[in-house]
Amino acid sequence: MTESTAPQSEHRTVLLRGGDVHSPADPFATAMVVERGHVAWVGSEGAADAFASGVDEVIDLEGALVTPAFTDSHVHTTSTGLALTGLDLSGARTLAEALERVRAFASDQADGAVILGHGWDAARWPEQRPPSSRELDEAAGGRALYLPRVDVHSAVVTTALLDLVPGVTGRTGYHPDGPLTGDAHHAVRAAAHGAVTPAQRARAQRAALAHAASLGIGTVHECAGPEISDEEDFTALLGLASEQPGPRVFGYWAEPVEDAKGARRIRELGAVGAAGDLFVDGSLGSHTALLHEPYADAPHTGEGRLDAAAIAAHVTACTEAGLQAGFHAIGDAAVSAVVAGVRAAAETLGLARI
Numbered sequence: 001m002t003e004s005t006a007p008q009s010e011h012r013t014v015l016l017r018g019g020d021v022h023s024p025a026d027p028f029a030t031a032m033v034v035e036r037g038h039v040a041w042v043g044s045e046g047a048a049d050a051f052a053s054g055v056d057e058v059i060d061l062e063g064a065l066v067t068p069a070f071t072d073s074h075v076h077t078t079s080t081g082l083a084l085t086g087l088d089l090s091g092a093r094t095l096a097e098a099l100e101r102v103r104a105f106a107s108d109q110a111d112g113a114v115i116l117g118h119g120w121d122a123a124r125w126p127e128q129r130p131p132s133s134r135e136l137d138e139a140a141g142g143r144a145l146y147l148p149r150v151d152v153h154s155a156v157v158t159t160a161l162l163d164l165v166p167g168v169t170g171r172t173g174y175h176p177d178g179p180l181t182g183d184a185h186h187a188v189r190a191a192a193h194g195a196v197t198p199a200q201r202a203r204a205q206r207a208a209l210a211h212a213a214s215l216g217i218g219t220v221h222e223c224a225g226p227e228i229s230d231e232e233d234f235t236a237l238l239g240l241a242s243e244q245p246g247p248r249v250f251g252y253w254a255e256p257v258e259d260a261k262g263a264r265r266i267r268e269l270g271a272v273g274a275a276g277d278l279f280v281d282g283s284l285g286s287h288t289a290l291l292h293e294p295y296a297d298a299p300h301t302g303e304g305r306l307d308a309a310a311i312a313a314h315v316t317a318c319t320e321a322g323l324q325a326g327f328h329a330i331g332d333a334a335v336s337a338v339v340a341g342v343r344a345a346a347e348t349l350g351l352a353r354i
């Protein structure tokens with residue numbers, strides 16, 4: 001976050017002392033010197049005396065802990081920003097209260113734009129069920145509304161949003177009276193995010209990065225992909241992050257790679273890896289994580305998206321292209337598939353390269 005300090009202070013030399021300075025350079029450091037916005041030295045109190053007279057300012061940390069900036073390795077920047085600026089249902093204690101919040105938000109935002117909410121979990125509500133689409137249609141006043149469950153792997157939506165996705169009722173994961181999962185969920189999520197204007201999106205991305213900076217996060221790994229966001233969102237974020245002060249953004253694009261051409265295309269987007277939310281399966285809360293044994297509370301083993309052969313092909317193509325490979329795997333059978341796929345790739349390219 002040093003880049004965000006005022007230009008005037010960039011030329012100042014500052015000694016911070018009397019703290020607990022956490023760094024690999026000196027495990028017992030209590031002091032540090034910052035020169036032109038960069039850490040120039042860390043060390044002990046005794047050694048700090050030598051600097052005290054030569055600096056522009058001395059700050060007493062009064063025992064505070066100083067750490068390097070954090071890296072958040074799994075971020076959906078736009079969604080996070082929309083969550084910060086959108087409809088938050090995480091505090092709703094009942095289904096009725098959640099619907100009341102939808103109603104209030106819809107009447108506050110009179111522009112008619114799609115409403116993006118988040119944070120509901122029916123397991124925490126006395127009603128023990130998610131809102132029906134009829135209830136949501138009424139509360140949202142006929143507007144398009146997308147409400148992912150707290151784990152963001154399933155969602156309830158309004159009829160107006162479904163209308164934006166032709167053929168959605170024929171997709172897997174479509175349930176007329178329950179949250180959408182799988183393909184149907186990804187399709188409505190894409191439609192909801194597609195309805196967000198570029199200006200709304202830039203505002204959301206700035207809000208998310210500013211929030212990260214306020215928490216001491218200096219680097220975020222954006223986990224984007226064709227199912228979870230889109231190319232325009234991804235490249236706009238990388239552009240915005242490179243132009244303004246704030247956290248560094250490394251982009252991961254979640255699309256299976258089969259060959260050098262596929263890897264090149266992903267690199268051209270600005271991604272450092274074909275990884276992140278590259279779904280081998282779904283999530284436990286939505287019963288879509290892929291398990292070896294059936295769920296205790298559902299008569300199936302979840303949904304597999306990539307098998308060991310596809311995983312092996314992806315890891316091989318990415319490694320040959322110098323692109324980081326990675327996966328989303330939650331269930332034990334999904335993790336087994338990743339292990340088998342990576343092992344097969346190592347047999348092709350050699351363990352050291354993998």
Ligand SMILES: [Zn+2]
Pocket residue numbers: 074076223277
């Ligand atoms: Zn994710």
